[in-house]
Amino acid sequence: MAVRAQVAARAAGAPEPRASAGLWSTAWYRLRRDRLTMIAAAVLGTIIVLSIGAPVLAELVFRTTFEKQDLLRTYAAPTLDPPGFVFGSDEVGRSQAVRLFYGGQVSLFVGFMAAFIQLTIGVLLGLVAGYFRGAIDDVITWFITTLNSIPTLFLLIIFAALFAPSPITLTIIIGAVFWTGITNFVRGQTFALREREFVTAARTVGATPWRIMLRHILPNILPLIFVLTAIDVGTIILAESALSYLGLGIVPPTPSWGNMLTNASSYFNRAPWLVVSPGAMIFLTVLCLYLIGDGLRDALDPRLKSR
């Protein structure tokens, strides 16, 4: 693959990457030249930093907190006086900007953690099903088919209604519902890879099944798993915000992008700007994640690049 990249790079008149460049450094080399992906990564990075730094930002820049109310200035239009109201204020005069950044903490946490959970379940089950085949595979496939025959959001809603969720339980619920896609993918790849010579070779020298799965098969599918994960984090953030909007995800007073919109939709006439900013944050974050996923795929495996 490195050779292929060198040929491509030379054809493009670009400086060659190091002769011994491995998969990851070649990918990084390609990624750096992909302007759109780099912009998306920068925007996402900014959102993450602003969200993590929300308490500091609130204190030093906006001089308010996410629950401090100003009942004399409710529904304030976006203004720089005070700086906390750059995105306006809500129905009890709280700073929309500060709440947006705090909301980002929740949405991003749920997105990344749930993606991690579904990834763990998905990869393990996929490897096991694809490698051992037979009865284990049948059981796992049957489980996936059953889960897939129920619309995802219906499933999430019933779980969320049953266990009034905190961010942690919500994360676990989403992770437990979303893993089927990854499992299907890993299972298919494992099916194909287990017939390859290097797996037979490993088996001949006496490697245990777990060693073969984790050391020989997994590294071969890892790059594409990263791509899928980036896209899944976006999808999960969308699902979380939809649930929170419906009142079944993150519940007030903890702000999340979704539940800020629930409130906002009640004040269409008085404060239309309250509807714009939380949705725009969700959109921007998810868009960046999708673009990064696309860019990663092109960088990791140029053969898959959409022609």
Add this chain to the structure above:
Amino acid sequence: MLAGQYDVTPEDREGLRHSLGLDQPLPLQFVAWLWQIAHLDFGKSFYFNRPVLDLITERIPNSLQISMLALLITVLVGVPLGVVAALRRGRIEDHAIRVLSVVGHAIPQFWLGLIFVLTLGVQARFFPIGSMNAVGVDCGLCWDRFWHLVGPVTVISIAGIANLPRILRTEVLEVISQDYVRTARSKGLRERSVIAAHILRNALIPVVTLFGAILLVFFNGSLIIERVFNWPGLGRLTFDAAVTKDYPVVQASFLISSVLLILSYLLRDIAYAWVDPRVKVR
């Protein structure tokens, strides 16, 4: 259920639990439920105290109106976009369509719905802000209904349109390089007939398999969109039932939406074998 602060004696409580069958062990409840389902008896809603089947059959047409129209629009808009993207591959049209579909995927549906209601409904007062009919009007599928359908259908279609062209594009590119397309061109057919009769016909076959997935998108979408637009459909019913813990309704709408989904998969497989004779049912 029914905590002590209401004027309810423990006997009343037990009586209610018994009449709803909630005092039975769970496995028994499940078997009893299966037995009822086998007789198409979905029980009575705790909340409405009406047969669940009636509630659901009332709502299904309302949801179908949205999803069928959205499907129609998705195909009408998505197919041409997919073909254009493939034929003008690598050019400005292709990139524009690609951007469109990524944006369409990333935009939260309910937010799009809210923005629609806010700008075109509340501010411009052009479209109604929700519900199925104007106050006092109930004329079935008439002009008023279509006017109310514009919002929800537009928002749900956008999700479909984000999906379809990307997949169709890949298929068209696959077909374009086939020998029979070269043959068709070399025998002097006009480009338009080559596209319609040779490329599109073959490229659309795999797209048929997509309808299950698109339906799933619509199902999920309906849950949110019916709430944004206050549309009394199946999604709305399920949501309300989940919130009020109206289990018979939740169970039934789960079952029915799953059955619908599986039926659509089956239909898809049959349709696939029908449009493509190369696929033999083994």
